[in-house]
Amino acid sequence: MRQWVLASRPDGLATIDNFRLEEAPVPEIGDRELLVRTLYLGVAPVMLRYMTNEASFERPLEIGDVMHGRGVAEVIASRHPDFRPGDRVQSKLGWREYAKIAPDDPYFLTYKMRNTDLPASYGIGSLAMSGFTALIGMREICQVVPGETVLVSGAAGGVGSQAGFVARALGAGNVVGIAGGPEKCSLLMTRLGYDAAIDYKSENVREKLEENFPDGIDVYFDNVFGEVLDEVLLLINRRARIALCGRISEYLKPVAEHHAFRNLGRLGLQDAKLEAFFVYDYTARFAEFEDILANWIRDGKLNPLEHVLEGLERMPEALIGLYEGRNAGVAMVRIG
Amino acid sequence: MRQWVLASRPDGLATIDNFRLEEAPVPEIGDRELLVRTLYLGVAPVMLRYMTNEASFERPLEIGDVMHGRGVAEVIASRHPDFRPGDRVQSKLGWREYAKIAPDDPYFLTYKMRNTDLPASYGIGSLAMSGFTALIGMREICQVVPGETVLVSGAAGGVGSQAGFVARALGAGNVVGIAGGPEKCSLLMTRLGYDAAIDYKSENVREKLEENFPDGIDVYFDNVFGEVLDEVLLLINRRARIALCGRISEYLKPVAEHHAFRNLGRLGLQDAKLEAFFVYDYTARFAEFEDILANWIRDGKLNPLEHVLEGLERMPEALIGLYEGRNAGVAMVRIG
Numbered sequence: 001m002r003q004w005v006l007a008s009r010p011d012g013l014a015t016i017d018n019f020r021l022e023e024a025p026v027p028e029i030g031d032r033e034l035l036v037r038t039l040y041l042g043v044a045p046v047m048l049r050y051m052t053n054e055a056s057f058e059r060p061l062e063i064g065d066v067m068h069g070r071g072v073a074e075v076i077a078s079r080h081p082d083f084r085p086g087d088r089v090q091s092k093l094g095w096r097e098y099a100k101i102a103p104d105d106p107y108f109l110t111y112k113m114r115n116t117d118l119p120a121s122y123g124i125g126s127l128a129m130s131g132f133t134a135l136i137g138m139r140e141i142c143q144v145v146p147g148e149t150v151l152v153s154g155a156a157g158g159v160g161s162q163a164g165f166v167a168r169a170l171g172a173g174n175v176v177g178i179a180g181g182p183e184k185c186s187l188l189m190t191r192l193g194y195d196a197a198i199d200y201k202s203e204n205v206r207e208k209l210e211e212n213f214p215d216g217i218d219v220y221f222d223n224v225f226g227e228v229l230d231e232v233l234l235l236i237n238r239r240a241r242i243a244l245c246g247r248i249s250e251y252l253k254p255v256a257e258h259h260a261f262r263n264l265g266r267l268g269l270q271d272a273k274l275e276a277f278f279v280y281d282y283t284a285r286f287a288e289f290e291d292i293l294a295n296w297i298r299d300g301k302l303n304p305l306e307h308v309l310e311g312l313e314r315m316p317e318a319l320i321g322l323y324e325g326r327n328a329g330v331a332m333v334r335i336g
Numbered sequence: 337m338r339q340w341v342l343a344s345r346p347d348g349l350a351t352i353d354n355f356r357l358e359e360a361p362v363p364e365i366g367d368r369e370l371l372v373r374t375l376y377l378g379v380a381p382v383m384l385r386y387m388t389n390e391a392s393f394e395r396p397l398e399i400g401d402v403m404h405g406r407g408v409a410e411v412i413a414s415r416h417p418d419f420r421p422g423d424r425v426q427s428k429l430g431w432r433e434y435a436k437i438a439p440d441d442p443y444f445l446t447y448k449m450r451n452t453d454l455p456a457s458y459g460i461g462s463l464a465m466s467g468f469t470a471l472i473g474m475r476e477i478c479q480v481v482p483g484e485t486v487l488v489s490g491a492a493g494g495v496g497s498q499a500g501f502v503a504r505a506l507g508a509g510n511v512v513g514i515a516g517g518p519e520k521c522s523l524l525m526t527r528l529g530y531d532a533a534i535d536y537k538s539e540n541v542r543e544k545l546e547e548n549f550p551d552g553i554d555v556y557f558d559n560v561f562g563e564v565l566d567e568v569l570l571l572i573n574r575r576a577r578i579a580l581c582g583r584i585s586e587y588l589k590p591v592a593e594h595h596a597f598r599n600l601g602r603l604g605l606q607d608a609k610l611e612a613f614f615v616y617d618y619t620a621r622f623a624e625f626e627d628i629l630a631n632w633i634r635d636g637k638l639n640p641l642e643h644v645l646e647g648l649e650r651m652p653e654a655l656i657g658l659y660e661g662r663n664a665g666v667a668m669v670r671i672g
Contacts, residue, residue: 225601239617244604260596265561268580273611276604281575 001026003096004067004315009052012252013323018051019067019316027100032080034101034110036073038093039336041312042124043069043319044158045248057280059107067095067315072113072123074336080104088113090123095315097335109283115294125330126162126297126304132289133279134162134221137243138170140282141275142219146171149213151232153177154223155194156184157322158330159245163221164194165302172219176212178205178228180325187328191305206231216240224249226259233263236272244276252323305329337362339432340403340651345388348588349659354387355403355652363436368416370437370446372409374429375672377648378460379405379655380494381584393616395443403431403651408449408459410672416440424449426459431651433671445619451630461666462498462633462640468625469615470498470557473579474506476618477611478555482507485549487568489513490559491530492520493658494666495581499557500530501638508555512548514541514564516661523664527641542567552576560585562595569599572608580612588659641665 007020029035049055050068058068075087080103083089091110093099103110113123125131137159138144150167154160155177167175177194179185185197198208205228209217216237222229225247232242250258267274282289296302307327309318312335321327343356365371385391386404394404407429411419416439419425427446429435439446449459461467473495474480486503490496491513503511513530515521521533534544541564545553552573558565561583568578586594603610618625632638643663645654648671657663 225604247601247604250601258598258601260598261600262594262596264597264600265583265586265594267610268561268583268612271612271614271617273609274603275609275611276607278607281607 001097002312003094004312005064006051006061006067008063010048014048014051014316014320016316016320021313024096026098029077029079029100032102032104034075034080034083034089034103035077036089036091036093036099036101037076037336038071038073038097038099038312039088039120040124040332040334041069041071041093041095041315042128042130043315043322043331043333044129045246045251045322047319048251048323057278068092069095069315070124070129071335072120072128073099074120083112088116088120088123090128095312097312109280111286114287114290118294118297121306121308121332121334122297122304124332125158125306126293126302127290129279130158130330131162131293131302131304132282132286133159133245134166135289135293136277136279136282137221137245138163138166138219141243141277142221142241144170144172144219147173148218149174149176149215149237150219150221151176151178151209151213151217152194152221152223153228154246154248155179155188155197156192156328157223158327160221160223161192161305161329162302164188164192165296167219167221168193169296169301174212178224184328187305191303193303200228206234209235219243221245226250230259230261230263233261233266236266236270238270238272240270240272242272242274244274248323307331309333311335337433338648339430340648341400342387342397342403344399346384350384350387350652350656352652352656357649360432362434365413365415365436368438368440370411370416370419370425370439371413372425372427372429372435372437373412373672374407374409374433374435374648375424375456376460376644376668376670377405377407377429377431377651378464378466379651379658379667379669380465381582381587381658383655384587384659393614404428405431405651406460406465407671408456408464409435410456419448424452424456424459426464431648433648445616447622450623450626454630454633457642457644457668457670458633458640460668461494461642462629462638463626465615466494466666467498467629467638467640468618468622469495469581470502471625471629472613472615472618473557473581474499474502474555477579477613478557478577480506480508480555483509484554485510485512485551485573486555486557487512487514487545487549487553488530488557488559489564490582490584491515491524491533492528492664493559494663496557496559497528497641497665498638500524500528501632503555503557504529505632505637510548514560520664523641527639529639536564542570545571555579557581562586566595566597566599569597569602572602572606574606574608576606576608578608578610580610584659643667645669647671
């Protein structure tokens with residue numbers, strides 16, 4: 001089988017030279033272990049930080065180690081009483097075609113998928129971390145109430161392409177997305193359930209925000225951070241909630257170039273909240289989240305958009321593409 | 337009777353010339369109204385914003401109007417079935433010796449005090465807005481858990497002088513206060529239940545924070561905002577909570593001079609929360625809060641510190657003193 005290992009550490013954005021595609025034997029399994037065949041692997045911006053050991057919640061990665069990553073897989077052989085061949089699982093598979101999994105080890109956060117009537121690829125997106133993240137941000141952190149106004153940045157991305165649907169399912173009124181470029185902005189309105197789109201690359205964001213939110217912003221789901229968040233602060237309503245989900249505008253910038261926020265006092269004036277969160281702090285509720293999202297998909301309230309590359313060999317390209325804003329929807333690579 | 341009216345609007349910090357002490361007749365009461373005699377009046381930084389009509393939750397104040405303010409009073413005459421002469425009440429009395437109160441008008445937020453075995457002055461502090469604010473910030477917003485590390489700024493002020501006690505009552509471990517000057521810092525440790533004190537006027541705040549929080553900060557109760565908050569962000573732990581209670585460092589500064597926050601990204605890295613709150617959003621729970629705080633006072637867990645000036649004529653001085661950092665403890669004026 002094939003697997004991707006870390007060849008060297010990136011300086012800023014990764015390049016293809018930081019990865020090496022290797023041959024390796026299909027693993028042998030022991031007691032209470034599974035052999036699984038990878039169906040899809042996801043990519044997430046945080047993976048760049050895995051490569052430099054800057055993500056405290058992930059195990060250190062040495063040169064030559066298989067790249068960390070979650071995916072959805074089919075059980076081929078099981079020596080664990082809770083799993084059988086043919087079961088669909090999510091786990092930290094790593095960037096490889098087959099993986100040995102110890103479901104009892106909490107690090108791998110392995111679980112059997114519940115809603116197997118839906119496509120396996122949803123085990124990367126809507127029924128996995130990006131869907132859970134959209135749900136947690138809108139429902140647990142922002143507690144969207146029917147009729148509220150909602151803004152999402154990075155709205156065409158993996159999480160953002162679901163956040164608008166989630167807001168709407170919770171009863172939000174005006175739901176506006178920010179994305180880069182006319183194609184993505186068009187997708188927001190025609191495919192992703194947004195009422196309006198703002199193109200941060202070609203439009204004046206402040207003016208467009210004022211135009212789209214004449215009565216202010218109740219909820220902001222932020223995937224971007226930086227200047228746009230600072231502008232949004234000027235328009236928040238009393239007791240507004242801002243979910244800080246990602247900071248893609250700053251991941252590649254040195255600390256000295258990080259945005260300095262001038263409008264933070266608006267939080268105080270408006271008795272508002274700015275809260276960051278992490279999907280893995282909610283593992284105890286993943287089964288509940290999977291079922292909620294699966295039901296919304298069946299009811300047509302959530303229509304997952306996927307950006308699928310074909311073949312394990314395209315993993316580095318898929319990750320780098322996130323930073324170049326190439327994907328609309330949940331980025332993934334089909335392996336099996 | 338005497339009352340203070342707005343004589344002119346302040347430009348920056350108020351001066352004595354912005355107020356005028358007048359004579360007025362004791363009010364006559366109608367059906368479902370009370371005549372009360374003011375015992376104590378409180379002062380709060382926000383009153384400066386009342387004078388310029390910048391506090392959206394308060395009624396506009398015209399030149400010649402009686403200054404807005406809450407106090408504790410004794411009922412002298414009642415034409416309301418729920419109140420009798422001798423009852424102790426809290427209400428928006430205004431800066432006057434006697435007031436007519438309509439308890440049914442929610443604007444005045446009038447309620448009968450429950451714990452009348454305790455001194456009437458506590459109806460300005462620990463059993464009123466400043467005590468409730470300390471409790472809400474620590475318990476509802478920050479949800480202090482036993483053993484957590486807690487920092488409070490403005491720790492010798494009306495709210496801060498109670499926040500340390502509240503944190504300790506909730507089981508906090510290391511509780512550190514920031515205040516200005518050696519006298520206040522000494523009070524924090526000898527009188528106000530803090531484990532350590534940082535003097536922002538004479539000490540290097542960053543170094544002292546690092547020294548006092550070798551394992552990071554779990555909870556920050558912020559009465560000050562600005563540069564100190566930015567420093568604190570560098571030391572917050574995973575899932576830290578910051579309650580934004582006041583911004584006294586900026587109330588008198590033009591927007592252009594407000595602090596620009598460089599370290600806000602730390603919220604994202606640490607999955608932390610920054611939340612502002614307003615005591616009047618919790619009115620439905622004031623009776624519960626009063627009883628909790630009264631019990632802590634009886635148990636010796638909360639030892640209220642009061643800064644009492646004598647006589648209605650000293651109201652302007654009491655308010656201006658808040659901005660000059662003159663008070664330690666809850667600032668109030670004894671009237672009756």
